[in-house]
Amino acid sequence: QQQVKQSPQSLIVQKGGISIINCAYENTAFDYFPWYQQFPGKGPALLIAIRPDVSEKKEGRFTISFNKSAKQFSLHIMDSQPGDSATYFCAASYRGGSEKLVFGKGTKLTVNP
Amino acid sequence: DAGVIQSPRHEVTEMGQEVTLRCKPISGHNSLFWYRQTMMRGLELLIYFNNNVPIDDSGMPEDRFSAKMPNASFSTLKIQPSEPRDSAVYFCASSFGLEGSYGYTFGSGTRLTVV
Numbered sequence A: 001q002q003q004v005k006q007s008p009q010s011l012i013v014q015k016g017g018i019s020i021i022n023c024a025y026e027n028t029a030f031d032y033f034p035w036y037q038q039f040p041g042k043g044p045a046l047l048i049a050i051r052p053d054v055s056e057k058k059e060g061r062f063t064i065s066f067n068k069s070a071k072q073f074s075l076h077i078m079d080s081q082p083g084d085s086a087t088y089f090c091a092a093s094y095r096g097g098s099e100k101l102v103f104g105k106g107t108k109l110t111v112n113p
Numbered sequence B: 001d002a003g004v005i006q007s008p009r010h011e012v013t014e015m016g017q018e019v020t021l022r023c024k025p026i027s028g029h030n031s032l033f034w035y036r037q038t039m040m041r042g043l044e045l046l047i048y049f050n051n052n053v054p055i056d057d058s059g060m061p062e063d064r065f066s067a068k069m070p071n072a073s074f075s076t077l078k079i080q081p082s083e084p085r086d087s088a089v090y091f092c093a094s095s096f097g098l099e100g101s102y103g104y105t106f107g108s109g110t111r112l113t114v115v
Helices: none
Strands: A004-007 A010-014 A019-025 A033-038 A045-050 A056-059 A062-067 A072-077 A086-092 A107-112 B005-007 B010-013 B019-024 B031-038 B042-050 B053-056 B065-071 B074-079 B088-095 B110-114
Touching: A004 A086, A010 A019, A019 A086, A019 A107, A033 A062, A045 A056, A045 A062, A045 A072, A072 A086, B005 B088, B010 B019, B019 B088, B019 B110, B031 B074, B042 B065, B042 B074, B053 B065, B074 B088
Parallel strands: A010 A107, B010 B110
Antiparallel strands: A004 A019, A019 A072, A033 A045, A033 A086, A056 A062, A062 A072, A086 A107, B005 B019, B019 B074, B031 B042, B031 B088, B042 B053, B065 B074, B088 B110
């Protein structure tokens, strides 16, 4: 019940395309769903986050879609750029993020020029 | 703010030696987390502290691992004795720890190699 399942493991997209990464969870007590971006040699950095009272959140080219009934959420990267090439992690937590985060296994995104 | 500061960035040690990893969280953050990252297992939470008190250490793999947070600005993760399977990148992260907070801030990690 503590797991967050992430897919795909790797993704290759052409520049300008849409990248979509999916996550699913079991524990309905989770109430905070962030996405992290990690570049080689760096720690993960918070990209965007959503709470279950909304179905979508957009920040620039990044959008989280949230389906509470299906217990799924996804990250969409519009107009993908080579600089977006990184590993992306979804995560989930209780109490608005004040409790420990449970991370997905990560998706390595490569955006070809 | 300089962010979460970890040291050393790289550590190579021989099996059986003691290893100490260090972390300075962001000033004002009251939660601190130690994660381990490997290709096989991804990001695993080892232990986390709130207001310098260990809250959940269920992820600590075995008694060889220990963590301390003597004050709000410093934490250590110690492995004694180290084994080759401990080779990984160890991340420290801190957060403000209240509802409505904006997630963790991770350090750059310590890459540990045990030979």
